Amino acid sequence: xxxxxxxxxxxxxxxxxxxxxxxxxxxxxxxxxxxxxxxxxxxxxxxxxxxxxxxxxxxxxxxxxxxxxxxxxxxxxxxxxxxxxxxxxxxxxxxxxxxxxxxxxxxxxxxxxxxxxxxxxxxxxxxxxxxxxxxxxxxxxxxxxxxxxxxxxxxxxxxxxxxxxxxxxxxxxxxxxxxxxxxxxxxxxxxxxxxxxxxxxxxxxxxxxxxxxxxxxxxxxxxxxxxxxxxxxxxxxxxxxxxxxxxxxxxxxxxxxxxxxxxxxxxxxxxxxxxxxxxxxxxxxxxxxxxxxxxxxxxxxxxxxxxxxxxxxxxxxxxxxxxxxxxxxxxxxxxxxxxxxxxxxxxxxxxxxxxxxxxxxxxxxxxxxxxxxxxxxxxxxxxxxxxxxxxxxxxxxxxxxxxxxxxxxxxxxxxxxxxxxxxxxxxxxxxxxxxxxxxxxxxxxxxxxxxxxxxxxxxxxxxxxxxxxxxxxxxxxxxxxxxxxxxxxxxxxxxxxxxxxxxxxxxxxxxxxxxxxxxxxxxxxxxxxxxxxxxxxxxxxxxxxxxxxxxxxxxxxxxxxxxxxxxxxxxxxxxxxxxxxxxxxxxxxxxxxxxxxxxxxxxxxxxxxxxxxxxxxxxxxxxxxxxxxxxxxxxxxxxxxxxxxxxxxxxxxxxxxxxxxxxxxxxxxxxxxxxxxxxxxxxxxxxxxxxxxxxxxxxxxxxxxxxxxxxxxxxxxxxxxxxxxxxxxxxx
Ligand code: GLN
Ligand code: ZN
Numbered sequence: 135x136x137x138x139x140x141x142x143x144x145x146x147x148x149x150x151x152x153x154x155x156x157x158x159x160x161x162x163x164x165x166x167x168x169x170x171x172x173x174x175x176x177x178x179x180x181x182x183x184x185x186x187x188x189x190x191x192x193x194x195x196x197x198x199x200x201x202x203x204x205x206x207x208x209x210x211x212x213x214x215x216x217x218x219x220x221x222x223x224x225x226x227x228x229x230x231x232x233x234x235x236x237x238x239x240x241x242x243x244x245x246x247x248x249x250x251x252x253x254x255x256x257x258x259x260x261x262x263x264x265x266x267x268x269x270x271x272x273x274x275x276x277x278x279x280x281x282x283x284x285x286x287x288x289x290x291x292x293x294x295x296x297x298x299x300x301x302x303x304x305x306x307x308x309x310x311x312x313x314x315x316x317x318x319x320x321x322x323x324x325x326x327x328x329x330x331x332x333x334x335x336x337x338x339x340x341x342x343x344x345x346x347x348x349x350x351x352x353x354x355x356x357x358x359x360x361x362x363x364x365x366x367x368x369x370x371x372x373x374x375x376x377x378x379x380x381x382x383x384x385x386x387x388x389x390x391x392x393x394x395x396x397x398x399x400x401x402x403x404x405x406x407x408x409x410x411x412x413x414x415x416x417x418x419x420x421x422x423x424x425x426x427x428x429x430x431x432x433x434x435x436x437x438x439x440x441x442x443x444x445x446x447x448x449x450x451x452x453x454x455x456x457x458x459x460x461x462x463x464x465x466x467x468x469x470x471x472x473x474x475x476x477x478x479x480x481x482x483x484x485x486x487x488x489x490x491x492x493x494x495x496x497x498x499x500x501x502x503x504x505x506x507x508x509x510x511x512x513x514x515x516x517x518x519x520x521x522x523x524x525x526x527x528x529x530x531x532x533x534x535x536x537x538x539x540x541x542x543x544x545x546x547x548x549x550x551x552x553x554x555x556x557x558x559x560x561x562x563x564x565x566x567x568x569x570x571x572x573x574x575x576x577x578x579x580x581x582x583x584x585x586x587x588x589x590x591x592x593x594x595x596x597x598x599x600x601x602x603x604x605x606x607x608x609x610x611x612x613x614x615x616x617x618x619x620x621x622x623x624x625x626x627x628x629x630x631x632x633x634x635x636x637x638x639x640x641x642x643x644x645x646x647x648x649x650x651x652x653x654x655x656x657x658x659x660x661x662x663x664x665x666x667x668x669x670x671x672x673x674x675x676x677x678x679x680x681x682x683x684x685x686x687x688x689x690x691x692x693x694x695x696x697x698x699x700x701x702x703x704x705x706x707x708x709x710x711x712x713x714x715x716x717x718x719x720x721x722x723x724x725x726x727x728x729x730x731x732x733x734x735x736x737x738x739x740x741x742x743x744x745x746x747x748x749x750x751x752x753x754x755x756x757x758x759x760x761x762x763x764x765x766x767x768x769x770x771x772x773x774x775x776x777x778x779x780x781x782x783x784x785x786x787x788x789x790x791x792x793x794x795x796x797x798x799x800x801x802x803x804x805x806x807x808x809x810x811x812x813x814x815x816x817x818x819x820x821x822x823x824x825x826x827x828x829x830x831x832x833x834x835x836x837x838x839x840x841x842x843x844x845x846x847x848x849x850x851x852x853x854x855x856x857x858x859x860x861x862x863x864x865x866x
Contacts (some may be wrong), residue, residue, distance in 0.1 A: 206255070331368065339455075377395075420488055462621070551844045670739040813850050
């Protein structure tokens, strides 16, 4: 009898019930009891769904009111001292998550290479972790038992916990290792009194990254200890998102019950199987983070390969990672074309897939290889020539065409999207107003935005992006090959969810994407109007991408579509075009040896999207994050004429990276932080410009905010930009 295992389940609810319950609670419209009741209903429902599909290993403690890393912080008694003055536990929990009047929220960052954000623990050298607390775990465990589920208990593993933390006092996190493992041992001891034969799943995705050997020695120490806390417990250490071969070699010799490996995103794990050493293998073979139907014959073949090295009795069939990263169910999709819907599998459907493959495997009934789906003709990189001249040649031509002053000023693209802007767009989408009325209203917004920029005295203007709900969704809606679900929500953080586009087919451009808006905006001014596009890498990284052809091929299809738009824009006399790659860094693999391949297709597809630009057409790009150290040569290879970056929060530290690399093209380091409504003074920005000039020659600098202004209000936007322009005049 083989068994099935679900690493973790989404918690936000099939109709985002948790989101709405949280937001009502935060708004003071309901009390905590009401929120707890919703949470309980959801947990019970989710357990039931898994029970119905006869899943053998169902989790508890995969639920959270905000974030599982934050729950771990509470479990370990690692409350940052700055929150200790809040007595009420619930108030404290949400203050840590979201801040309150007196406390800034804890930092939040992306969970490995996903779009899920966790709350970063704040540790310091004297933390003693002496107040471990398993009340949340006990409550969920007992609840599940009452429902006839004997759940496993999910915990973030100690190494992943420590090394995703911040040391607020700058101390070395390695020094906390002992204390943290001791705290986990206490947690396990407490858990062992909850019942017999409890599986405890430790999530250690940290070991899917390339790590120094010292991490592996800590892994050994940790699980040699945690493995023997109680004979009542079965310890499973689970990794995901990539291969974890080195960790398996260690874990195979630890006194634990099971090892979880991801064979979807880390097929190389097959080479580690000799080291599993008689432990249970939790074989992640059902893709937990993409949305396409499982290829049953491929999965069966994979299981066959695994069983060449692992005894059949030892294999547990599992999702590759928690289903947190996929939407809930396709059953609520009423508008999707059948050809798309029939290819999708969200969390509930994946439970069926687990059951299905398990049945086949048990009966040793090998499925026929699925008929090869017809492949779209693929666009090879070589099909799109890159013919731009050297940067120096281009610079001279562009300077002649544009005649820009020293320290040219611009913005990143979007201007404030007010309630009214969104209301008009929604009304149009619902068919409540005509296209004419919608377009007239957009033109009105563009006109006001252009007038404002002229009045402020900006040098390179933008149309404001009022027609865009989101920088990827907007283009997806206009391109062939994309579909949009109605209810495909995935938790991003707390109560926030995103609904990524479904890139299911061959991508092509059947109509202009932005030309009309840019041309209209340009007609209103003599200043250069910057065309605004989203780049292929960002479009891919923020979508669910088909997996029947290599990602690089999909990227080139998208690149070709963007290139066509670039060409049409320049033919309509748009002299500057920005191709945003906001999410370029997000797609980086966890494993060093895979980075080159990613950078290759990422750079090549970006270049394929801009290669068509004439030398005198100035290409800008924009990136949103602030750690460029390790990718500076990659940025160089992208060969944009101007890159605008988010740097306002890191002074000129970031620019030094460009200086050191002897970077030649122009750079617009953000001169102020748009993530806060605060209006920086002229003096402040003057200082910032001076700091830039310590690092880079004046000819290389542009002056701009550090990201799009979409989430800001109009009054602070005007005030901040006015100050920015004053600072630039002083600098000139
Ligand atoms: N052009 C986009 C905007 O201004 C860029 C957004 C981003 O970098 N995230 O909104
Ligand atoms: Zn940005």
